[in-house]
Amino acid sequence: MLELDGCVFGNGGFRLAADWALDAGARCAVLGPSGAGKSTLLAGIAGFADQVSGTVRADGQALPPVPQHRPVAMLFQDHNLFPHLTVAQNVGLGLRPSLKLTAAERARVADALGQVGLAGLEARKPAELSGGQQSRAAIARLLVMARPVMLLDEPFSALGPAQRTDMLRLVVEVAAKVSASVIMVTHNPEEARALAGLVSFVDGGVASVPAPVEDFFARPPQALRDYIG
Numbered sequence: 001m002l003e004l005d006g007c008v009f010g011n012g013g014f015r016l017a018a019d020w021a022l023d024a025g026a027r028c029a030v031l032g033p034s035g036a037g038k039s040t041l042l043a044g045i046a047g048f049a050d051q052v053s054g055t056v057r058a059d060g061q062a063l064p065p066v067p068q069h070r071p072v073a074m075l076f077q078d079h080n081l082f083p084h085l086t087v088a089q090n091v092g093l094g095l096r097p098s099l100k101l102t103a104a105e106r107a108r109v110a111d112a113l114g115q116v117g118l119a120g121l122e123a124r125k126p127a128e129l130s131g132g133q134q135s136r137a138a139i140a141r142l143l144v145m146a147r148p149v150m151l152l153d154e155p156f157s158a159l160g161p162a163q164r165t166d167m168l169r170l171v172v173e174v175a176a177k178v179s180a181s182v183i184m185v186t187h188n189p190e191e192a193r194a195l196a197g198l199v200s201f202v203d204g205g206v207a208s209v210p211a212p213v214e215d216f217f218a219r220p221p222q223a224l225r226d227y228i229g
């Protein structure tokens with residue numbers, strides 16, 4: 001379980017409050033107007049934003065202040081793929097930043113690449129992949145990292161609608177395999193529906209308590225109606 005216990009996260013002078021919890025394996029889309037604080041929420045959970053007050057816990061343990069020590073994997077729109085490394089190396093980074101992988105770890109990387117449909121492309125560089133394949137490589141890295149919390153910040157907004165749906169399906173599959181909770185920022189209500197879980201709406205300096213997606217869209221807050229038109 002991920003708990004945001006009375007949290008206020010800071011980014012410069014900006015403040016974002018969140019006071020809720022997500023069960024292990026739960027999936028939550030984060031919607032809200034531009035500049036409302038969606039990325040600040042993820043940064044707070046990941047340890048990159050200031051913790052002004054409150055505590056972030058995973059499975060009852062307060063998370064360490066250093067982001068690298070948090071049980072969190074992140075995926076951004078640019079996928080954080082290193083251009084000079086091969087696909088297999090980019091995925092291997094999720095296991096060991098030194099890339100000195102054991103044979104078993106190399107096998108895990110190969111297995112993850114197979115699971116996301118990239119078998120045979122291990123030796124390519126990211127520039128030699130399509131946008132969708134780059135997304136798959138980034139998802140393979142999430143799979144090998146097997147962290148209990150996955151934070152995604154508009155990860156597939158560069159892809160077309162059909163591919164986006166495929167990628168979301170893959171994320172759901174990968175998260176289920178490692179029993180991870182997923183929090184995903186999106187501007188797209190359809191993506192929130194495709195994630196098929198909960199929705200937190202960020203507005204007025206607060207990330208609302210996640211509500212089931214169907215309830216949320218059945219009674220959307222006025223700010224959401226203003227925002228999606």
Ligand SMILES: Nc1ncnc2c1ncn2[C@@H]1O[C@H](COP(=O)(O)OP(=O)(O)OP(=O)(O)O)[C@@H](O)[C@H]1O
Pocket residue numbers: 011012013014032033034035036037038039040041
């Ligand atoms: N380093 C900073 N110093 C001061 N204010 C900042 C800083 N970084 C972000 N902000 C402000 O914090 C607020 C929240 O930013 P954040 O990026 O979390 O919003 P967002 O909802 O993710 O926006 P978008 O949808 O446009 O990506 C914004 O109003 C932004 O101007």
